[in-house]
Amino acid sequence: MASTVAAIPSLHKAWVYKEYGAAKDVLKLEELPVPPLAPDQVLVKVHAAALNPVDFKRRLGKFKATDSDLPTVPGYDVAGVVAKVGSEVSSLKQGDEVYGDISEFALDKPKQWGSIAQYTAVEEKLLAIKPRNLSFIQAASLPLAIQTAQEGFDKAKLRAGQSVLVLGGAGGVGSLAIQLAKFVYGASLVAATTSTPKLELVKSLGADIVIDYKEKNFEDMPERYDVVFDAVGEPKGTNVVKEGGTAVVLTGPVNPPGFRFVVTSNGSNLVRLKDFLESGTVKPVIDPKGPFDFGSVVDAFCYLEGGRASGKVVISVL
Numbered sequence: 001m002a003s004t005v006a007a008i009p010s011l012h013k014a015w016v017y018k019e020y021g022a023a024k025d026v027l028k029l030e031e032l033p034v035p036p037l038a039p040d041q042v043l044v045k046v047h048a049a050a051l052n053p054v055d056f057k058r059r060l061g062k063f064k065a066t067d068s069d070l071p072t073v074p075g076y077d078v079a080g081v082v083a084k085v086g087s088e089v090s091s092l093k094q095g096d097e098v099y100g101d102i103s104e105f106a107l108d109k110p111k112q113w114g115s116i117a118q119y120t121a122v123e124e125k126l127l128a129i130k131p132r133n134l135s136f137i138q139a140a141s142l143p144l145a146i147q148t149a150q151e152g153f154d155k156a157k158l159r160a161g162q163s164v165l166v167l168g169g170a171g172g173v174g175s176l177a178i179q180l181a182k183f184v185y186g187a188s189l190v191a192a193t194t195s196t197p198k199l200e201l202v203k204s205l206g207a208d209i210v211i212d213y214k215e216k217n218f219e220d221m222p223e224r225y226d227v228v229f230d231a232v233g234e235p236k237g238t239n240v241v242k243e244g245g246t247a248v249v250l251t252g253p254v255n256p257p258g259f260r261f262v263v264t265s266n267g268s269n270l271v272r273l274k275d276f277l278e279s280g281t282v283k284p285v286i287d288p289k290g291p292f293d294f295g296s297v298v299d300a301f302c303y304l305e306g307g308r309a310s311g312k313v314v315i316s317v318l
């Protein structure tokens with residue numbers, strides 16, 4: 001798909017913080033210069049951007065040792081239209097509808113000028129053509145979370161016919177991890193933990209066993225799993241791993257045989273999932289409190305930071 005692109009202004013609106021702190025204290029909507037383009041980058045007119053916990057952890061200074069310089073425009077996930085291409089860009093052209101995670105390494109010098117803005121500059125290799133059946137809102141919800149699930153299962157060497165437990169099944173990553181495990185990697189059994197109000201959502205995503213962690217402890221159940229995908233950060237997952245299995249840990253402490261990793265972005269990862277997305281086999285999950293409008297980003301972060309989001313918190317930027 002291609003869209004028409006208006007003239008590019010020299011200034012644009014962006015959410016920015018100049019010091020680390022709470023969203024309500026430091027996050028402001030300001031007019032900034034449109035980011036300059038490197039030769040291998042494209043300028044994206046942002047239609048939608050999604051929030052991730054790494055955005056608020058970063059804004060609280062938890063990764064300052066490896067962060068890019070302040071001031072910071074937050075936002076990793078973007079969906080929009082290519083407005084301009086750098087001199088070395090070969091695979092994208094003006095008008096292409098694209099999506100992606102704009103920071104190749106989530107914690108190591110992530111983009112200073114992020115996606116919660118009217119324009120963002122990003123290397124073509126980090127983007128993919130938006131699936132034609134998905135809205136910009138739906139597409140923006142996917143990149144960082146779906147690549148995290150994909151990379152975690154790849155590193156765990158998940159094979160068809162194996163069993164998976166997803167801890168945090170209703171969250172941004174967990175809601176996609178259930179679907180990928182079941183429909184992309186061919187797991188024979190997918191179990192997931194969530195709380196009482198989200199049991200039906202998690203079952204609808206393909207979980208064969210839904211564990212209400214408010215009522216039951218998965219460690220007390222008889223099942224053991226080839227792969228535990230821990231999107232919660234309690235180190236209990238390794239206690240239910242089968243002999244020879246592993247635990248993928250996204251955050252917090254790790255015990256053997258588990259491992260933790262940090263997601264790496266590449267548009268080719270999204271291309272691998274194109275058919276699953278365009279066929280509707282794997283579906284975006286957008287928290288019903290959203291999408292939030294561009295003026296409500298502080299509210300959106302406050303909601304995400306409450307830790308109860310179902311699927312992804314998305315911002316409509318147009």
Ligand SMILES: NC(=O)C1=CN([C@@H]2O[C@H](COP(=O)(O)OP(=O)(O)OC[C@H]3O[C@@H](n4cnc5c(N)ncnc54)[C@H](OP(=O)(O)O)[C@@H]3O)[C@@H](O)[C@H]2O)C=CC1
Binds near residue numbers: 148171304309
């Ligand atoms: N290492 C990496 O590269 C990455 C790490 N992460 C990290 O992974 C974690 C998850 O990210 P993301 O999914 O975006 O976060 P979300 O904010 O989307 O997770 C919210 C969800 O977590 C669920 N949840 C919270 N506690 C529990 C629990 N004890 N058991 C089951 N479900 C629970 C909530 O459900 P309920 O209301 O039912 O409790 C809610 O649905 C974050 O800490 C994030 O920083 C994320 C992406 C990449």
Ligand SMILES: CC[C@H]1OC(C)=C(O)C1=O
Binds near residue numbers: 053261262263
């Ligand atoms: C080390 C985990 C850290 O990296 C990302 C992307 C997060 O969300 C984290 O908490």
